[in-house]
């Protein structure tokens with residue numbers, strides 16, 4: 001399928017799943033806007049390289065997704081936003097009675113509130129264009145829970161709920177809103193959890209991956225960033241035009257358990 005003439009804005013897209021989504025959408029012909037809060041030379045160079053590799057327009061816009069005004073400014077600066085992928089996210093693991101308030105606030109702001117702000121700013125542009133796709137990267141933790149991830153689980157459940165509301169508010173238009181719920185995908189966010197998990201259980205890092213991290217993923221394999229990106233491309237296709245307000249799990253069977 002071709003997404004030529006569509007512009008996609010992908011938040012938090014200089015690594016991991018966000019970058020995988022950028023690559024798959026660009027491969028399908030979409031112009032892409034990459035984002036992070038870092039604004040390094042390499043972020044701009046990455047966008048340029050993607051543009052050259054796939055023959056699409058690609059640019060980088062700095063915006064801190066913990067700040068509502070910057071989320072809205074990202075969409076304003078993009079100018080066009082046919083496809084919005086809310087992907088930026090962070091994680092922190094601690095018992096709820098010891099959970100640092102600043103971590104709670106940051107996770108709720110980046111993982112959930114940012115999607116409210118970008119969606120509010122993008123919908124008028126989608127309406128003007130007469131077509132739009134809102135794709136929220138939620139998580140298996142938006143449908144189930146794990147101990148010690150109170151902020152993350154709350155934010156991801158919130159994103160799943162918000163997705164349904166956006167779908168209902170746009171149901172009569174050529175706009176859809178859906179959430180992709182990945183299980184574990186091997187990215188820097190997951191990499192950061194491996195050493196602590198291995199230490200906590202007195203295991204090697206490989207054992208920690210197999211026995212702890214992938215414990216709830218029946219396939220016993222990580223999902224890939226290409227599979228998440230491919231799911232996003234499918235949600236942009238004509239075949240998915242009546243799919244709205246739902247979640248697509250890419251989790252090796254986690255939520256079937």
Ligand code: NAD
Nearest residue numbers: 012013014015016017036037064065089139184185187189
């Ligand atoms: P990652 O750490 O590789 O990527 C996170 C991205 O968010 C990075 O590009 C980072 O620059 C960006 N980001 C962080 N804080 C930001 C801020 N304040 N402003 C702008 N950008 C910011 O992690 P990932 O695993 O690729 O995660 C991407 C999304 O997928 C997250 O929402 C995460 O919750 C979700 N997810 C990941 C997994 C997994 O197993 N990796 C599973 C389910 C859901």
